[in-house]
Amino acid sequence: MANVAGGGMASDIDIYKTQNFGNRLGFGEKAALLIVDFVNGFTDPAKFGGGNIQEAIDATVGLLAFCRERGVPVAHTRVIFADDAADANIMCMKVPSLTGLTEDAPDSQIVDALAPAPGEIVVRKRVPSAFFGTDLAPAFARMRVDTVMVAGCTTSGCVRASVLDAMCHGFRPVVIGDCVGDRALGPHEANLFDMAQKYADIVTSAEAMAALSDDVAAEAAE
Amino acid sequence: MANVAGGGMASDIDIYKTQNFGNRLGFGEKAALLIVDFVNGFTDPAKFGGGNIQEAIDATVGLLAFCRERGVPVAHTRVIFADDAADANIMCMKVPSLTGLTEDAPDSQIVDALAPAPGEIVVRKRVPSAFFGTDLAPAFARMRVDTVMVAGCTTSGCVRASVLDAMCHGFRPVVIGDCVGDRALGPHEANLFDMAQKYADIVTSAEAMAALSDDVAAEAAE
Amino acid sequence: MANVAGGGMASDIDIYKTQNFGNRLGFGEKAALLIVDFVNGFTDPAKFGGGNIQEAIDATVGLLAFCRERGVPVAHTRVIFADDAADANIMCMKVPSLTGLTEDAPDSQIVDALAPAPGEIVVRKRVPSAFFGTDLAPAFARMRVDTVMVAGCTTSGCVRASVLDAMCHGFRPVVIGDCVGDRALGPHEANLFDMAQKYADIVTSAEAMAALSDDVAAEAAE
Amino acid sequence: MANVAGGGMASDIDIYKTQNFGNRLGFGEKAALLIVDFVNGFTDPAKFGGGNIQEAIDATVGLLAFCRERGVPVAHTRVIFADDAADANIMCMKVPSLTGLTEDAPDSQIVDALAPAPGEIVVRKRVPSAFFGTDLAPAFARMRVDTVMVAGCTTSGCVRASVLDAMCHGFRPVVIGDCVGDRALGPHEANLFDMAQKYADIVTSAEAMAALSDDVAAEAAE
Numbered sequence: 001m002a003n004v005a006g007g008g009m010a011s012d013i014d015i016y017k018t019q020n021f022g023n024r025l026g027f028g029e030k031a032a033l034l035i036v037d038f039v040n041g042f043t044d045p046a047k048f049g050g051g052n053i054q055e056a057i058d059a060t061v062g063l064l065a066f067c068r069e070r071g072v073p074v075a076h077t078r079v080i081f082a083d084d085a086a087d088a089n090i091m092c093m094k095v096p097s098l099t100g101l102t103e104d105a106p107d108s109q110i111v112d113a114l115a116p117a118p119g120e121i122v123v124r125k126r127v128p129s130a131f132f133g134t135d136l137a138p139a140f141a142r143m144r145v146d147t148v149m150v151a152g153c154t155t156s157g158c159v160r161a162s163v164l165d166a167m168c169h170g171f172r173p174v175v176i177g178d179c180v181g182d183r184a185l186g187p188h189e190a191n192l193f194d195m196a197q198k199y200a201d202i203v204t205s206a207e208a209m210a211a212l213s214d215d216v217a218a219e220a221a222e
Numbered sequence: 223m224a225n226v227a228g229g230g231m232a233s234d235i236d237i238y239k240t241q242n243f244g245n246r247l248g249f250g251e252k253a254a255l256l257i258v259d260f261v262n263g264f265t266d267p268a269k270f271g272g273g274n275i276q277e278a279i280d281a282t283v284g285l286l287a288f289c290r291e292r293g294v295p296v297a298h299t300r301v302i303f304a305d306d307a308a309d310a311n312i313m314c315m316k317v318p319s320l321t322g323l324t325e326d327a328p329d330s331q332i333v334d335a336l337a338p339a340p341g342e343i344v345v346r347k348r349v350p351s352a353f354f355g356t357d358l359a360p361a362f363a364r365m366r367v368d369t370v371m372v373a374g375c376t377t378s379g380c381v382r383a384s385v386l387d388a389m390c391h392g393f394r395p396v397v398i399g400d401c402v403g404d405r406a407l408g409p410h411e412a413n414l415f416d417m418a419q420k421y422a423d424i425v426t427s428a429e430a431m432a433a434l435s436d437d438v439a440a441e442a443a444e
Numbered sequence: 445m446a447n448v449a450g451g452g453m454a455s456d457i458d459i460y461k462t463q464n465f466g467n468r469l470g471f472g473e474k475a476a477l478l479i480v481d482f483v484n485g486f487t488d489p490a491k492f493g494g495g496n497i498q499e500a501i502d503a504t505v506g507l508l509a510f511c512r513e514r515g516v517p518v519a520h521t522r523v524i525f526a527d528d529a530a531d532a533n534i535m536c537m538k539v540p541s542l543t544g545l546t547e548d549a550p551d552s553q554i555v556d557a558l559a560p561a562p563g564e565i566v567v568r569k570r571v572p573s574a575f576f577g578t579d580l581a582p583a584f585a586r587m588r589v590d591t592v593m594v595a596g597c598t599t600s601g602c603v604r605a606s607v608l609d610a611m612c613h614g615f616r617p618v619v620i621g622d623c624v625g626d627r628a629l630g631p632h633e634a635n636l637f638d639m640a641q642k643y644a645d646i647v648t649s650a651e652a653m654a655a656l657s658d659d660v661a662a663e664a665a666e
Numbered sequence: 667m668a669n670v671a672g673g674g675m676a677s678d679i680d681i682y683k684t685q686n687f688g689n690r691l692g693f694g695e696k697a698a699l700l701i702v703d704f705v706n707g708f709t710d711p712a713k714f715g716g717g718n719i720q721e722a723i724d725a726t727v728g729l730l731a732f733c734r735e736r737g738v739p740v741a742h743t744r745v746i747f748a749d750d751a752a753d754a755n756i757m758c759m760k761v762p763s764l765t766g767l768t769e770d771a772p773d774s775q776i777v778d779a780l781a782p783a784p785g786e787i788v789v790r791k792r793v794p795s796a797f798f799g800t801d802l803a804p805a806f807a808r809m810r811v812d813t814v815m816v817a818g819c820t821t822s823g824c825v826r827a828s829v830l831d832a833m834c835h836g837f838r839p840v841v842i843g844d845c846v847g848d849r850a851l852g853p854h855e856a857n858l859f860d861m862a863q864k865y866a867d868i869v870t871s872a873e874a875m876a877a878l879s880d881d882v883a884a885e886a887a888e
Contacts, residue, residue, distance in 0.1 A: 015267070015272050015273075015405050015406055016405075016406070018268075019268075019269070019270060019317075019319070019405070020317065020318060020319055021316065021317050022316065023315060023316050023317070023318065025312065025315050025316065028810075029810065030810075045237070046240075046241075047241070048241060050237050051237075082565075082566065084562045084563060086562070086563050086564060086565050086566070087565055087579065087583065089389075089392065089579070089582065089583070089586065090247065090389045090392065090393070090394055090395075090586065091389060091420070091421070093245060093247050093394075094243065094244065094245050094247065094419070094420055094421065094422075095241075095242065095243050095245070095420065096242060096245065097241070097242055118528045118530070119528060119530050120530060121526075121530050121531055122526065122530070124568075126579055127389070127390040127579070128386065128390075128420070129386075129390065132387075132390045132579075133390070133577065133578055133579035133582065134577055135531065135533070135570055135571070135576075135577035135834075135836075137803070137807070137835070137836070138533065138577065138834060138835050138836030139531065139533070139836060140807070140836070141803070141806070141807040141812070141835060141836035141837065142533065142534065142812065142836035142837075144695065144696075144810045144812055146807070146808065146810055156416050157416075157420055161386055164350065164351075164383055164386075165354075167311075167312045167313060167349070168349040168350075168351065168354045168355070168801075168804060169803070169804050169807060170311065170312065170803070170804030170805060170806070170807035170808035171312070171807065171808075172312055172315075173312075183237050183238075183241070184237055184238070186412070187412065187415065187416055190408070190409065190412035190413075190416075191412075191416070193409065194378050194379075194409055194412075194413070197316070198313070198316055198317065198350070198379055199313070199316065200316075250588075251588065252588075304787075304788065306784045306785060308784070308785050308786060308787050308788070309787055309801065309805065311801070311804065311805070311808065312808065340750045340752070341750060341752050342752060343748075343752050343753055344748065344752070346790075348801055349801070354801075355799065355800055355801035355804065356799055357612075357753065357755070357792055357793070357798075357799035359581070359585070359613070359614070360612060360613050360614030360755065360799065361614060361753065361755070362585070362614070363581070363584070363585040363590070363613060363614035363615065364590065364614035364615075364755065364756065366472075366473065366474075366588045366590055368585070368586065368588055390579075390582060391581070391582050391585060392579075392581070392582030392583060392584070392585035392586035393585065393586075459711070459716050459717075459849050459850055460849075460850070462712075463712075463713070463714060463761075463763070463849070464761065464762060464763055465760065465761050466760065467759060467760050467761070467762065469756065469759050469760065489681070490684075490685075491685070492685060494681050495681075533833075533836065534691065534833045534836065534837070534838055534839075535833060535864070535865070537689060537691050537838075538687065538688065538689050538691065538863070538864055538865065538866075539685075539686065539687050539689070539864065540686060540689065541685070541686055571833070571834040572830065572834075572864070573830075573834065576831075576834045577834070600860050601860075601864055605830055608794065608795075608827055608830075609798075611755075611756045611757060611793070612793040612794075612795065612798045612799070614755065614756065615756070616756055616759075617756075627681050627682075627685070628681055628682070630856070631856065631859065631860055634852070634853065634856035634857075634860075635856075635860070637853065638822050638823075638853055638856075638857070641760070642757070642760055642761065642794070642823055643757070643760065644760075
């Protein structure tokens with residue numbers, strides 16, 4: 001599985017290698033798929049979208065279907081603030097339009113192509129990480145998940161935060177490189193580099209599906 | 223206060239402005255200083271150091287003295303694994319040498335120039351964030367801190383993770399730009415950009431000291 | 445302020461005194477009111493109610509009005525599971541009917557007498573504590589709350605869990621003795637005893653209103 | 667497996683049955699043993715001890731040996747405050763002598779009969795729960811533990827808090843009734859009742875060892 005590194009950082013890569021960062025985690029015994037914030041508002045460049053987010057959504061459709069066929073647990077996230085913004089937080093000071101993402105706003109609905117199926121967890125969150133202030137980590141622990149594949153957007157924001165927290169909660173994070181997107185490609189690449197060095201494996205969706213077929217299918221299908 | 227943006231990302235900056243990211247938080251009513259992982263092992267390029275980390279330590283000396291004079295609460299972090307590595311975690315799979323940072327190892331001691339004073343909190347942690355798996359957020363809440371100035375290393379690792387979690391825990395993060403360092407400058411700049419857009423203000427230590435003199439001195443000295 | 449102790453535990457009280465448990469916390473500088481799970485399903489003895497819960501609701505009406513007049517922050521909690529129970533957890537194995545508490549179920553609506561006003565936080569939770577898997581602690585930290593008055597039900601369940609976590613998060617818990625209720629009085633009394641010894645002050649609503657008038661009114665009204 | 671209920675609460679038990687509380691969890695696929703605060707200071711009635719704590723320690727010796735033979739993961743907890751009490755918290759206001767439990771104090775050392783073996787996790791904590799402000803839940807998730815057997819003291823304090831949080835983190839809590847103790851028997855019984863109704867199974871150490879022999883031995887020995 002190929003690690004993806006940001007371009008133009010050759011000297012940086014050198015010191016990370018010297019210090020023995022970036023080792024491979026591999027898949028554990030039971031994987032889940034976490035799809036972060038693929039909602040309508042992040043497909044629209046006038047709102048929170050842009051860059052390669054639509055391509056990432058398109059690539060995730062096949063991975064999601066694959067996971068559903070094999071019984072791999074799936075969780076989705078949405079950013080949701082109260083209609084009266086009583087729960088607006090520090091991030092809303094940095095990015096005020098976030099409070100428009102209310103329960104019924106079209107912008108905060110998961111895109112049709114990836115609409116949750118019955119039995120799939122839908123996490124409502126108000127910070128970047130899918131795990132902070134939510135019960136997603138307990139849900140994964142209860143299912144004995146030990147590996148979390150991450151698709152979604154944005155790579156430099158909620159994906160990275162969720163990957164970091166997945167690791168902190170004791171799960172092996174696997175970023176699906178073609179299934180994560182960002183409104184701007186510089187931060188996208190820079191954050192893939194950081195995650196590959198310190199927190200996660202970066203693989204393609206094809207590689208992930210191959211790994212699931214080999215390693216996890218038996219248990220996931222239990 | 224000047225926001226610092228990574229070089230070579232002009233088009234990226236444009237979309238962040240269009241979408242109204244990067245607004246200023248300002249200081250709240252009571253600030254604390256959090257110094258992340260300025261330990262011996264991160265001053266040595268053969269271990270975890272390199273880049274501009276030593277300069278950041280040097281700049282932090284003055285800020286720490288200033289905070290102590292004014293009674294601003296100070297917290298330090300160290301990465302500490304058990305002598306038998308019974309608590310080794312996923313991050314140790316990515317970066318195996320981390321388990322050498324044990325309680326008594328010279329590499330895990332805070333650098334002499336920033337040695338903790340009596341009454342200052344010293345957080346032992348095993349993941350990037352100073353807040354994850356620790357009681358630092360409760361300590362800050364108990365002191366009614368609402369603003370967390372962050373110095374330390376590395377910008378792309380434990381500093382960013384701590385800044386993100388400070389925001390998630392309800393504190394305004396203020397990154398002290400000249401007091402954070404990284405083993406490599408590309409990730410350093412890229413992560414300052416991300417934090418400035420989404421999570422934190424980036425100010426110089428001179429700007430922070432001016433803000434503390436104006437706004438916080440009275441309460442901090444209570 | 446009078447501590448409440450369970451009946452028939454005279455010898456137990458003795459050793460707690462000998463070991464110097466049960467000291468008073470007092471109010472800090474800024475209090476909030478947390479109302480735990482006063483929803484329709486907990487007023488019905490055929491569902492989750494019974495005991496002295498209705499009396500506790502009645503007593504809370506006056507305290508809530510008092511807090512609103514003075515600008516004391518108010519938060520409410522509801523237990524909410526997904527319509528398809530995709531988020532059912534371990535507690536649902538112990539108490540299966542909990543999964544009936546869905547977003548739109550009449551049983552999970554806050555009782556009319558205590559309906560949330562605009563700007564008041566409404567926390568959706570799936571475990572006993574108002575703080576676990578939620579962003580209530582960050583909200584309180586952001587508001588510089590340092591004291592959490594707790595009303596609600598049940599004393600031996602979600603009230604105690606919320607009181608414990610309030611303390612763990614760095615807030616002083618104050619249980620409003622006449623505003624907490626339980627389906628059965630034995631556990632009600634036993635848990636008031638435990639909380640008074642180890643985690644919280646127990647005061648009456650009259651005592652709380654007096655304390656707020658004296659100490660907190662100025663700041664709360666800012 | 668017999669649930670233990672506090673004496674003299676017959677009518678309370680009735681309503682819990684009517685409302686269908688207290689269902690059995692059973693063991694999952696992989697259990698761990700958590701031993702809470704069996705340190706010297708909790709064996710001394712002049713410090714934090716008394717009641718049936720010594721009997722609980724004696725009963726835990728056999729269970730611990732059994733778990734070690736079968737490769738069941740073991741974690742211990744200690745309450746540890748900094749030598750300068752810089753991390754003293756709200757609980758220290760209720761119980762001031764807690765700050766005497768420093769890293770090197772004899773009172774905070776695990777009792778000889780249960781001294782940790784190499785590879786066993788030792789959690790340092792400052793609040794009742796073994797999980798709050800620690801990385802114990804991530805460690806258990808990483809090992810794919812789904813069931814947490816709890817021994818230790820006190821039943822009404824750190825045991826209950828740890829049992830509650832185990833459940834919240836997605837693990838099935840199993841209280842080993844003869845391996846938990848308290849300085850006073852009233853709270854001991856009352857808290858066993860609460861836990862049995864809402865959070866955990868209560869079994870004897872003999873029952874736990876039988877369950878481990880039947881169900882978990884194969885996987886635990888992997």
